[in-house]
Amino acid sequence: MGSKRDHEGYFVQDHRYGAPMPEHLLRSVGLPAAAGRGLFEAPTFTCNHCCAVRVIDRRAESPTWCKGCDHYLCENCGPAYKRTGVCRTFKQIMDEVVERVNRDLPLTNLLQPGR
Numbered sequence: 001m002g003s004k005r006d007h008e009g010y011f012v013q014d015h016r017y018g019a020p021m022p023e024h025l026l027r028s029v030g031l032p033a034a035a036g037r038g039l040f041e042a043p044t045f046t047c048n049h050c051c052a053v054r055v056i057d058r059r060a061e062s063p064t065w066c067k068g069c070d071h072y073l074c075e076n077c078g079p080a081y082k083r084t085g086v087c088r089t090f091k092q093i094m095d096e097v098v099e100r101v102n103r104d105l106p107l108t109n110l111l112q113p114g115r
Helices: 023-028 077-084 090-102
Strands: 009-015 038-046 053-055 064-066 071-073
Touching: 038 071, 064 077, 071 077
Parallel strands: none
Antiparallel strands: 009 038, 038 053, 064 071
């Protein structure tokens, strides 16, 4: 059995020789202000419930860990999982989409967290 770090990726952004990136732009994509100046390196994870890629800030609160699928969850899917305890992976959602399309059923409400 692996560790939580086995699920991590790696992000590097080099602004040592260019103008710093505006903080509002960095925040809009989920990066800390430090990412826009100098060399920034950080671990990442991909949310197993929606496939969003996020930078892990080891100084901040850890992302939610889903016991159902054994993966980190993003700030959108984590609260829904904590509230409902329901693990719905992206693969499960896509399997349901394919099944509904094949049966000519509506696709409403499939992507709502915690459904």
